[in-house]
Amino acid sequence: MFKTGQLLTLSVHSLTDKGDGIASHDGKPVYVAGALPGDEVEAIVTLAKPRYAQAELRRVLAPASGRCADFCPHTACGGCQLRVMDYTAQCALKRGLLLAALEERGLNCPVGDILGMSEPFHYRNKAQFAVQPGPSIGFYAKHSHRLVEIEQCRVQAPVTAEITALVRQWMRDQAVPAFNEAHHSGCVRYVMVRDGVHSGELMVVLVVAEEPAEEALAALVERLIHVPGMASVQLCLNGAAGNRILSEQVRTLWGENTISDTLGELQFDISALSFYQINPRQTETLYREAVRLAALSGTETVFDLYSGIGTISLFLAPHAAHVHGIELVPEAVADAERNAVRNGIANVSFHCGAAELRVAELYRQGVTADVVVVDPPRKGCDEQLLNTLAEMRPARLVYVSCNPKSLARDAAWLNEHGFTLAGATPVDMFPHTMHVETVALFTRAS
Numbered sequence: 212m213f214k215t216g217q218l219l220t221l222s223v224h225s226l227t228d229k230g231d232g233i234a235s236h237d238g239k240p241v242y243v244a245g246a247l248p249g250d251e252v253e254a255i256v257t258l259a260k261p262r263y264a265q266a267e268l269r270r271v272l273a274p275a276s277g278r279c280a281d282f283c284p285h286t287a288c289g290g291c292q293l294r295v296m297d298y299t300a301q302c303a304l305k306r307g308l309l310l311a312a313l314e315e316r317g318l319n320c321p322v323g324d325i326l327g328m329s330e331p332f333h334y335r336n337k338a339q340f341a342v343q344p345g346p347s348i349g350f351y352a353k354h355s356h357r358l359v360e361i362e363q364c365r366v367q368a369p370v371t372a373e374i375t376a377l378v379r380q381w382m383r384d385q386a387v388p389a390f391n392e393a394h395h396s397g398c399v400r401y402v403m404v405r406d407g408v409h410s411g412e413l414m415v416v417l418v419v420a421e422e423p424a425e426e427a428l429a430a431l432v433e434r435l436i437h438v439p440g441m442a443s444v445q446l447c448l449n450g451a452a453g454n455r456i457l458s459e460q461v462r463t464l465w466g467e468n469t470i471s472d473t474l475g476e477l478q479f480d481i482s483a484l485s486f487y488q489i490n491p492r493q494t495e496t497l498y499r500e501a502v503r504l505a506a507l508s509g510t511e512t513v514f515d516l517y518s519g520i521g522t523i524s525l526f527l528a529p530h531a532a533h534v535h536g537i538e539l540v541p542e543a544v545a546d547a548e549r550n551a552v553r554n555g556i557a558n559v560s561f562h563c564g565a566a567e568l569r570v571a572e573l574y575r576q577g578v579t580a581d582v583v584v585v586d587p588p589r590k591g592c593d594e595q596l597l598n599t600l601a602e603m604r605p606a607r608l609v610y611v612s613c614n615p616k617s618l619a620r621d622a623a624w625l626n627e628h629g630f631t632l633a634g635a636t637p638v639d640m641f642p643h644t645m646h647v648e649t650v651a652l653f654t655r656a657s
Contacts, residue, residue, distance in 0.1 A: 213239070213259035219266060223250045223275075226304070229353075230292025230645045236264070243268050244353065247296055248304075249275030276300070282332075285361055289353030291643035302327045302639055305647035309637050312615035316623040323636035326496050331642030334490045336406045336472070338367045339456055340375055342399045346382045346389040348375045356392060366643060368406040370438065374415055377434045378402050385427040390420050398423055400449060401456050405481060407472035408491045412442040414470045416483045418457065420450045432465045443467045445483050457484060474498065477525050479550050484542055486519045493640045497611065497648055498526045500636055501584060504609045504652040507531050511581035514573075514605075516566040516596070521547030521559070523584055523611070528556045535578070536561045537569045567596035574599055584609045591617030594624070601628040608653040613640075618649055630655050 213236075221234035223246045232246025234254075240263045243254045251273035254266035271278070277300025283291060293301050302325045310322055328334065340348045341358055349361035363372045378399075382389065388397040401418035415435055422428075432444050443466040449458040461483045469480040472487070474495055481487050488494035501523060507513070507530035515524040518536030520543050528534045528551075536559060538544050544563040551559050562569050566585075573579075583605045585592055591614065600608065608630060612618035622632050635651040 212261070213241075213256050213264040215256055215259050217256040217259070217264075218269075219254050219256065220272070221246075221252050221254055221266075223248055223252060226645070228645055232268075239263055241266050245295065246271075247275040247278055250278065277303075282365055285349075285359050285364075287352045287357075288350045288359045288361065289355075290350055290364075291366060292645055294643045298327065298331050298642065301642065305639060305645075306637050308645075308647055309615045309618075309635060309649055312619040313622070313632075313635070316619040318619060318622055318626065318632055320632045321634040323634065325637040325639055325647070326493075326500065327639040328493060328642055331639070332365050333368055334492060334642065335367050336408050336487070336491055337489055338364070338371045338404045338406075340371075340402045340404075342378075342382075342389045342401060344389045344391055344397070346379055346399070348379055348402060368404070368408075370406070370413065370440070371404050373438060374404050374413075374435070375402060377438070378415075378417070378431070381427075381431050381434055385423070385430055387423050387427055395420075395452065403447075403456070403483070405470060405483070405487075407442075407470045407481065409473040410471045411440045412470035412472070413438065413440045414443040414445065414481075414483065415441070416445045416447050416457070416461070418447045418449050420448075422446070422448060428464055436465060441466070442470050447483065459484070474522060475526065477522075477550075477554050479520065479522065480546065480553065481520075482542070482546065485546050486540070486543055488522065488640070490640045493638060493648075494522070497638045497640065497650060498523055500638065500650045501609050501611055502526055502530060504634075504650060505530070505582050505584060505607060507582065512579065514570065514580040514583045516570065516583065516585045517587050518547060518561065519543050519586075521550045521561060523586060524559050524561070525550060525554055525556055527584065528559050531582075532558065534559045535573065535580070537566050538563060539565050565593075567593040567599070570596055570603075571599045574603055579603050580605045582607045582609070584611065586611040587617075589614040589617060591621045597621065597624055597628070601625075601630075604629070604655055606655060608655070610649075610651040610653065612649045612651065613646065615647065615649060618651060622651065622653070625653055 223232040232243040245268045258265040279297040390397040390400040403416040405414040448460040515536045518538045524536040630653040633652045638648040
């Protein structure tokens with residue numbers, strides 16, 4: 212039996228999907244945050260259960276070969292689970308996660324080397340800082356709503372530190388209160404910063420539970436517009452209970468309604484509510500790999516499912532006869548249509564609706580795809596959609612996944628219904644985290 216406060220010497224053999232080290236003691240698992248596979252550690256039990264324990268790392272007795280110095284002073288922040296693992300080891304770990312997920316489903320295919328970053332810092336183009344009384348601005352500690360105040364984050368754009376400092380001082384000077392979750396009172400809940408990495412344009416969205424006085428908002432705008440690159444300052448009113456950051460009630464206080472950014476040769480308008488990939492440098496890598504695997508000759512009809520604001524659709528369009536993008540969120544569809552016009556691309560059509568319903572509807576109307584690209588959420592594809600694709604029999608299916616386990620599950624289903632998993636390549640979109648993207652190719656004999 213485990214006991215709270217018990218001191219254990221452990222050999223860590225693997226990681227959970229949240230990045231905690233897993234060791235065994237008397238045949239039962241012990242989970243240790245901050246421990247890496249290959250570490251010999253001393254840890255103290257903080258939660259004792261009959262079948263497992265959670266423990267706090269006290270010291271590393273013998274480090275794993277991939278262990279490195281922590282690059283972040285904000286050790287309580289729950290954001291970068293792998294920050295004490297060197298980048299080469301991170302990439303090997305993530306490729307291993309993909310291999311393990313495929314092997315668990317009995318799948319065997321070529322898995323390429325992971326496509327990583329040459330400089331895996333300052334890669335995020337959107338920061339969402341929580342605000343609590345103080346005012347304190349930062350990120351939540353792991354598994355909690357306890358705020359860790361952040362002065363500078365190594366994975367965010369450096370300018371976010373300047374912006375949050377300006378907002379913090381503005382709140383003090385204007386006596387604008389932070390939102391109090393316990394009492395559901397106060398004003399400022401979040402500060403969101405969007406960075407057009409290639410354009411240099413910035414957007415700040417202040418999320419509030421109640422609107423500050425117009426004079427106070429004018430004072431905030433006056434501070435922010437002097438930040439180099441500032442193009443848009445917006446206010447989002449969100450008084451609802453719960454953890455949702457943004458609401459539909461967004462208005463522009465100053466500047467443009469959107470900022471722009473480029474991916475490859477394409478330009479995109481990004482609104483406060485737009486879905487846009489967090490790491491634009493790796494997004495180009497990801498999309499180029501998807502286009503390569505699609506192997507388009509210019510004569511194909513392509514379906515791009517879960518198409519968002521049309522990024523993949525517009526990457527594919529110059530190589531295809533026609534691309535049909537399907538997306539559930541109406542605002543994203545509107546963004547996609549504007550982005551097509553902005554880039555002068557006419558051989559795309561965007562359809563609003565659930566992929567499993569709209570693909571079936573198009574198929575009944577006689578519209579079929581030679582090549583399909585899917586980029587579903589973490590849960591993977593709906594089985595109704597997979598059934599329709601199996602009936603449609605496209606020659607190639609390119610699957611862009613953010614979850615190796617749901618990819619492997621869907622791959623096993625597709626393999627049983629006429630497709631062959633020809634290969635997969637992992638892409639590191641989120642260095643220092645446990646997340647890994649994958650681009651997989653499925654082929655089908657005609």
